[in-house]
Amino acid sequence: MLMIPGPTPVPERVLQAMAKHPIGHRSADFSAIFGEVTENLKWLHQTKNDLLILAASGTGAMEAGIINFLSPNDKVLVCTNGKFGERWGEVSEAYGLNTQYVKADWGQPLDPNAIKAALDAGPDIKAVIVTHSETSTGVINDLQTISSYVKAHGALMMADTVTSLGACSVPVDEWNLDVVASGSQKGYMIPPGLGFISVSEKAWEAYKTAKLPKFYLDLGPYRKNTAKNTTPFTPAINLIFAMQSALQMMRNEGLENIFTRHDRLKRATRAAIKAMGMPLYASDDCASPAITAVMPEGLDAEQIRSVMKKKYDIILAGGQDALKGKIFRIGHLGFVSDREVLTAIAALEATVIELGGKTTPGSGVAAAAAVFTQK
């Protein structure tokens, strides 16, 4: 039972769709599927922008989103408050961009005013890179406000929405997000291997003069081919089958219901952890709808994960880099329901008690149930 922020649980019908025999990717049959998937991804992104699909992980998609619209020595503002924000800084530096940073501590949200100040001080900034939901800490950043400052400035707004798309509303057009990248093994409910990226007209304008070298990640040919419901290179055909099935499920559920469900899972998980007397790593006002990070005082987070796995076959994520051993992370993203949260919390209570932690038996499950039974 996967309760990590990716890969997330995959519905049986999606696994079955993926197990169909591949068809030729240059066929009319495949084009019809590819066209449907592209349209439904635009629906999920709430956008009229181009929506491109890569055979790559989310990191590949995000790299494409950065390098297609910039030239060497361009000034970019990378906003970091966790491992993934830092990764986009590494990408930026690997390509020789003039990389400026606005940083917040891990576990804290980015301060939109600090970003505004950096923009005011840097009229030549070409792009701002923000991780919406920071998977490493369970913090969600105020992308809407940040994007409004970036629009006023004129730079391109590039967002990593790997663990926010499909968990909460990311209205790409309304928020003026120029480049939005994500990966398939998260809110999309399918296995890893596909990356998604939406690109605004403003970004395509920048593409025309962008000089960073690229080929497999060159989005120009993807745009041209996507308009004809095909791809420049061989697509990951069976993952496209899976995506078709998962998006049909998402359309059946509806955007509002999907977001309400994730919000409820987040609130229940946090209420349970609080009731158990364990400190939450991120505060309520910046809590990711996808991941809850817990800092178990007096207990080793890795030991908790180990017992959860061995005794209850529930997989939690650990802390990354400096947080290793200090936090564990509960994913409640994608194909997850109230039942999974109750299960995970019940097992966590038993684990904490087994390891000698202080908690009132039943307190976590009771608190989660209270959220689920709220009118």
Next chain:
Amino acid sequence: MLMIPGPTPVPERVLQAMAKHPIGHRSADFSAIFGEVTENLKWLHQTKNDLLILAASGTGAMEAGIINFLSPNDKVLVCTNGKFGERWGEVSEAYGLNTQYVKADWGQPLDPNAIKAALDAGPDIKAVIVTHSETSTGVINDLQTISSYVKAHGALMMADTVTSLGACSVPVDEWNLDVVASGSQKGYMIPPGLGFISVSEKAWEAYKTAKLPKFYLDLGPYRKNTAKNTTPFTPAINLIFAMQSALQMMRNEGLENIFTRHDRLKRATRAAIKAMGMPLYASDDCASPAITAVMPEGLDAEQIRSVMKKKYDIILAGGQDALKGKIFRIGHLGFVSDREVLTAIAALEATVIELGGKTTPGSGVAAAAAVFTQK
């Protein structure tokens, strides 16, 4: 029924393996699978070199193979005799390499002596790029001889083996191939989405000073992580499950048997086409073991493909670029047996007769059967 050079048919047990629920990619269970897959890929490549797995198509793997070992303005020799050779020239130029060409006409093999002459004239050439089996024309190049000249010169030998690995012997160590790239939807018998790349010590030496920018395709972190049976970014977990199953099947069949089977399928297909009185696009001495290209005189190749698909549900590949409408291509690569070739030839005979072509009914099937029943 897929008779194209990718995607190729996928065995039922491989599809079933792929449909298993994903597991966490940072788990010991996944590491064990990943380690097995890596080892078996080395066996297939007949190499002790590093073998790295990317979530990308074959093009992504080949691009990684080029850009990791070179710096801007480095002189590279790109050898082209078809669409894929030309693609590596495009990659090379996109990254600002000093790109020299040795060309042969489409349908003809590369001339190793012309490559030797170019090497003699260019002591500063850093790498030579050759497509082993040119998928667009069904021509196989003499990679062994070319590689011997490259080794004598000192440049890096970079090979696209997308439609040769798994179809004929590509002894990476014996032939001194420094960089070898391929994709999963070919001889590997699984759907598209994985790229493979083997890297020699000599190439890693060049990596140390290589300056082309890269991040997702930076092979250094893949090497470091593969040594620990893991990956720098989220792998395409379910395609790894599929690869594990397919490689187990390949080990059961054995390298020699796999190569003998592909050689037999090639000879049977070519004998059948000749007996039907249709011209083969590539001559016998440079015929790919994976694809046979046919130039139907007096008939439209696209019409043949259309009838084959509509009436017999058999998918053949068309010609690419200048060859569109002039040739069709029969893939006999991967999970293909004598039966599929007999089926395709029988349907092709009926199609040619229906379209008013001249052929002796039964001649093709008889010629293929003669190859299959040879002692």
